[in-house]
Structures are given as C-alpha cells and as structure tokens.
Amino acid sequence: MAPMAVETLGLARPLKPESSRTKPIMYRTTSPSPVAVKTDNIYVTFEDGSVVIDAVGGAGVSILGFGNQTVIQAVKDEMDRCGYVYAGLYSNAASEKLAAYLIDHSEGDFAGVNFVGGGSECIESCLKLAKQYWWERGNTIKRRFIGRKMSYHGNTIAALSLGWHPVRRVPFASFVNEDMFSWVSPAFYGHGARPGESEEDYATRLADELDAEITRLGPETVAAFVIEPMVATSIGAALPPKTYFTKIKAVCDEHDVLLIFDEIMCGMWRTGRMFTYWRIGEGVKPDLVATGGG
Ligand SMILES: Cc1ncc(COP(=O)(O)O)c(C=O)c1O
Known part of the structure; x- marks a missing residue:
C-alpha cells in the first residue's frame, strides 16, 4: 500500500506502509x-x-x-468463594462491600458507585450518567460536553472525542462529533500564563473562557465540563492555578452545567488522599468522579 497522508487537527502524518507482521497479536505499535x-x-x-x-x-x-x-491471596480467596456472576442480573458480595467502603470513605461526597471494566469505560459512563441525569429531569437538549485542550480521557470513541490529545486522535478524528465536544484551554500555569500574570488572574481568565464557551454553545445545550484535577499523562502532573476550582465551579453552577472530575490516573491515594480534589480542589465538590486503580 502506498503511504497516505491523514490531515486533521492541523497535523499531517504519513501512514506507515504495511508492516511485515510475524506474530498473531496486533500490538499497539507496528513493532x-x-x-x-x-x-x-x-x-x-x-x-x-x-x-x-x-x-x-x-x-x-x-x-x-x-x-x-495480600493481593494474590485476596483474588484466590474470592475466586474460591464466589466466581463471576452476570452483572446484568446479579450483584455479588465483594462488589457490595467495595461500594459500601467507597461511600463510607467518601466523607459524604457521594451517594452511589457504578463499577465498570476500565478507565475509558468509566469516562464513557460518566458522560452517559450526566446525559441521563438531564434526561430524567426532562431536559433532552443538554447534550454537549466541554473538555480541555491537551487532555486525555481514554481510547474508546466518546472518551477519545472528549480528550484533545492530537497525536492519539489523528487517525480517528472522523469519529469526533464536533457538535457534542469542544475544548477550552488547559490549566497549565507554566505554559499558559502571560508574563507577570498571577495565578489568580490566570484562573479568572480560564474561568472567563469557560463561561464564554458555554455561552457560545448555549448553556441549555451543555451537559457537563470534564477535567482532570491534576493532569497526569498528557501534560505531566500539572496543578491548576490557585482559585481555579472555585471559579470554574461558579461558572458551571451559573449555567446549570455538571462538573465531572477524571481521577482515573490521579485518584485513589496516589497523591496521598483517596481523591486528589480533596487535596487541591479548594473544597469544590464535583457531581461525578471517574476513578480507578490504586
Ligand atoms: C486521565 C485518564 N483518564 C482515562 C484513561 C483511560 O483509562 P484506560 O486506559 O484504563 O481505559 C486514562 C489512561 O491513561 C487516563 O490517563
């Protein structure tokens, strides 16, 4: 096959000619x-x-x-005690126990837990829950999601669409429904702040940008704003500027937009507490949290 150019999001990348695969697995790279x-x-x-x-x-x-x-023994014990039962029909004692543990330790922030198979599916579930939340309240036009540039939220179609990371999205850009997803600037003081701009002023500018984007889309159509409280993979442990959480939460509240935190990478005690937003979130509580691992 002759090399082809794929042009989208301003990036052009030649497709590699057919590789001479000798192994049955299709790896994530061509080698x-x-x-x-x-x-x-x-x-x-x-x-x-x-x-x-x-x-x-x-x-x-x-x-x-x-x-x-400890992990190995717990897995063995559980397999001995209770094997896989179909989640569409049954729950199981271990899931019930884990859910109760998470709620008991969420300091009152959460009322329910939904278990899924991985981080991307977790983000997809949050998007669907947000959409369903509005639907159940009789609002069927709140459908749009705002993410941030430079973000990564997973590899399935909606998670990939919500994220922005161009290198990961280029071949699949045609899947992205631009009516459903849009992006504001990342909260990245080291790169995004103007010379001499304080963290607080930078945070105000970012919140104003979010406000303008919601207004441009029409607040009645925006379901949720999704951020990683501490960006992990895509820009490397970047903390938002001071007052960011308070300001974006105020914008979301003003426009009736849900706030979703993606803690797939930064949550579950990786930063010392169960949720990272407990450490850095200025007391702001999200409507949904995607978390896992750890
Ligand atoms: C912030 C964030 N969200 C979601 C995901 C997707 O998780 P998974 O690879 O388990 O689908 C990742 C994966 O790196 C991630 O970094």
Whole structure:
C-alpha cells in the first residue's frame, strides 16, 4: 500500500506502509512488544532473559505491583468463594462491600458507585450518567460536553472525542462529533500564563473562557465540563492555578452545567488522599468522579 497522508487537527502524518507482521497479536505499535514471562517484586523478566525494574508497580491506571501476596491471596480467596456472576442480573458480595467502603470513605461526597471494566469505560459512563441525569429531569437538549485542550480521557470513541490529545486522535478524528465536544484551554500555569500574570488572574481568565464557551454553545445545550484535577499523562502532573476550582465551579453552577472530575490516573491515594480534589480542589465538590486503580 502506498503511504497516505491523514490531515486533521492541523497535523499531517504519513501512514506507515504495511508492516511485515510475524506474530498473531496486533500490538499497539507496528513493532512487536517485548514479551514478559515473569514478574517478581519490582522486576520484569522478558523472553530473551533481559530484566527491567518497574519503578511504578504497573500501568498508570492499575498500580497493583507484582507478587503482592495480600493481593494474590485476596483474588484466590474470592475466586474460591464466589466466581463471576452476570452483572446484568446479579450483584455479588465483594462488589457490595467495595461500594459500601467507597461511600463510607467518601466523607459524604457521594451517594452511589457504578463499577465498570476500565478507565475509558468509566469516562464513557460518566458522560452517559450526566446525559441521563438531564434526561430524567426532562431536559433532552443538554447534550454537549466541554473538555480541555491537551487532555486525555481514554481510547474508546466518546472518551477519545472528549480528550484533545492530537497525536492519539489523528487517525480517528472522523469519529469526533464536533457538535457534542469542544475544548477550552488547559490549566497549565507554566505554559499558559502571560508574563507577570498571577495565578489568580490566570484562573479568572480560564474561568472567563469557560463561561464564554458555554455561552457560545448555549448553556441549555451543555451537559457537563470534564477535567482532570491534576493532569497526569498528557501534560505531566500539572496543578491548576490557585482559585481555579472555585471559579470554574461558579461558572458551571451559573449555567446549570455538571462538573465531572477524571481521577482515573490521579485518584485513589496516589497523591496521598483517596481523591486528589480533596487535596487541591479548594473544597469544590464535583457531581461525578471517574476513578480507578490504586
Ligand atoms: C486521565 C485518564 N483518564 C482515562 C484513561 C483511560 O483509562 P484506560 O486506559 O484504563 O481505559 C486514562 C489512561 O491513561 C487516563 O490517563
């Protein structure tokens, strides 16, 4: 196949010519991934005998580590006690216990938990819950979602659409429904603030931008604004400027727009508390939180 150009979001990328795949798995890149054969403590051993140290204990979204006997025993015990039952018909004791634990430890912030299979699905569920929330209240036109530039919220279609990260979206840009998703600036003081601008003034400017975007779209059509309280993958542990949370929450409240926090990457004690917004969120409470791993 001749190389083709894909042009979207201002990026042009040649498609690689057909690769000479010799393995059955379609890897995430065109070259085969090294095959891990053993994990022990902090070490991962590969087929060719090479060993690397995994300094984070797993993928960003699931930090289980390796060979943790407490985790292994808990999984074995649960498989012995109660195997998989179809979630469409049944609940199970472990899910009930975990949900109760999460609610009991949410300091009154949450009333319900919905379990799904991964981070992208979790974001999709939040978008659907937000949409359904408005629907149940008789508002069927609130359908739009505002995300932030430079964000990443996962790989499934709606999660990819909500995120902005061009490199990850380029081949799939035709899926993105521009009527449903739009983006405001990231809260990234180091890159986004003007010379001499204080954190507070920068936060005001970002909140004004959100306000203008909601107004442009029509507040009656905007279902939710979605942010990562601390941006993890895409811009690297970036904290919002002081007063940001308070100001964007005021804008959301003014326009009846839900606020959703994506803590898939930064939540579950990764920053010292169960939720990162408890540490940095200025007391602002979101309507929905996507969280996982940890
Ligand atoms: C902030 C954020 N949200 C959602 C996801 C998607 O999670 P998953 O890869 O489990 O689908 C990621 C993955 O890196 C993420 O960083």
